[in-house]
Amino acid sequence: MRGPPLSTHQSTYQTIRWTDGDEARRSARWRSESAAPPPARVRLADDRMTADEAYRLACEGTALLWHGDFQGARQLLGAMARRVDRGPRRKRSARPPAASPAEAFHRHRQAQQRRARVLGMLLVPIDADHTIALRRAPDVREACAQAYGPPDGPSVASLREVLGLIGAYEWRRGGVPVPALGGDRVHPHYGVFSPVRGEYVDLVADAALPAGTALAYDVGTGTGVLAALLARRGVRRVVATDLDPRALACARENAERLRVADRVEVIRADLFPPGPAQLIVCNPPWVPARPTSPVEHAVYDPDSRMLHGFLDGLAAHLSPGGEGWLILSDLAEHLGLRTRAELLAAIEGAGLRVLDRTGVKPRHARATDPDDPLHEARAAEVTSLWRLAAAREG
Known part of the structure; x- marks a missing residue:
């Protein structure tokens, strides 16, 4: 199957901004392969955040920039996924059955898009050399280089996207x-x-x-x-x-x-x-x-x-x-x-x-x-x- 009709590399430089613990304003390049805009509300998060709180904030449109353990972020993402998957099932049970296969498809696509939007709110920082400066973070430099090109300054991406490019790197290597x-x-x-x-x-x-x-x-x-x-x-x-x-x-x-x-x-x-x-x-x-x-x-x-x-x-x-x-x-x-x-x-x-x-x-x-x-x-x-x-x- 063919690829996209146009280059998927970002043609414009978008910036994400947040406030750190000292109330200082920070910014970095925003990366999103789906061309999602940078979130307007960003909150720092670490291992003390519960899955329920993370899920609630993500549903409300607040992005969570992770500053804790990388593996803890992966576990949190899995917990958020379980919550977002449970939510649509409850809603489907209250909705009438799809009137046609086309309606079932469109409902399925809407659920997929909502899932991607909510889970895309958990973010990780990527340093200027394509490393992730979090505890127990894997070496993603080659995976980032293959996806994004040569290092060009600090950036932020969703953890879901980072895990995707790690998986793609393994597919390409093997x-x-x-x-x-x-x-x-x-x-x-x-x-x-x-x-x-x-x-x-x-x-x-x-x-x-x-x-x-x-x-x-x-x-x-x-x-x-x-x-x-x-x-x-x-x-x-x-x-x-x-x-x-x-x-x-x-x-x-x-x-x-x-x-x-x-x-x-x-x-x-x-x-x-x-x-x-x-x-x-x-x-x-x-x-x-x-x-x-x-x-x-x-x-x-x-x-x-x-x-x-x-x-x-x-x-x-x-x-x-x-x-x-x-x-x-x-x-x-x-x-x-x-x-x-x-x-x-x-x-x-x-x-x-x-x-x-x-x-x-x-x-x-x-x-x-x-x-x-x-x-x-x-x-x-x-x-x-x-x-x-x-x-x-x-």
Whole structure:
């Protein structure tokens, strides 16, 4: 899946301000990958603060800048999470059942956003050299450098974000094994969607290549996993495109690691590179909704912008006899956010015809979790590879 349509690095310098124990005014750079504004009210907190008090203050919009033990902050965050998760359950029990799958999805998204907002109120200071000067704090310098770039002064971020970038650093360091690549690993960068849902990779691995495919495009390459797979399958030249600088760097690094850099060219482009190709592959975000964090750009596509952009431009970029491979889950259909008829109309309206469609059931844990708020839709989900061609050749 592709990364964000624009760079997720902050383009403006925002500042968070607070008062310390001596009533002196302090300030630092504010970091938020979700582009949340710096909180207007900030209170110092340490290990003496109870979870109930922290939760109440966070719900009221007061941020807590932690000055205690780092592991104590992690425990407090877990306690706050349990409280915020209990709250929506009580409210749901008093609300009527969702009238439709779309309403259930929107309620789920609202609960997710509220959870992120409340838990994002627990903050930690990051020193000018990317260290966290708290007791028992881990060494996050390399993780911060990979996410934020070189040190550029003291900053403050939510503990939730810091834990996320630590986790992303471990994913990048260890990599994700990809069976379709013979078990070789793809190393996702921070903010770039990890290919942990391998069914879409398997679809591309198993589909028959159009005859004589020498040039292929991977539109919205993300980690570059599909570009590398096409090169491994014998395509002599693959051009991989993306708009996000993190995705571009990630795809280039993975091409080197997977020993296909001589056949994979990674370029910055909004969808298509110039000129035609025999095969054009695209795995756009699957759900037409607004993302709220960098990695969500790989899942949520507002107004199906990328899907429609790919379909509308595909025929003009296909060589005679060429194919476009659209990898798309039907989760949005089961959620009532898009119908199959609308998808087929978009394909026909773009001057395309369907050659074939191959589907596979997802293997991720949430597909079989009855406690998932979207379980019914996830249980019915099918991920498909749509083989498309121009309706009229020449």
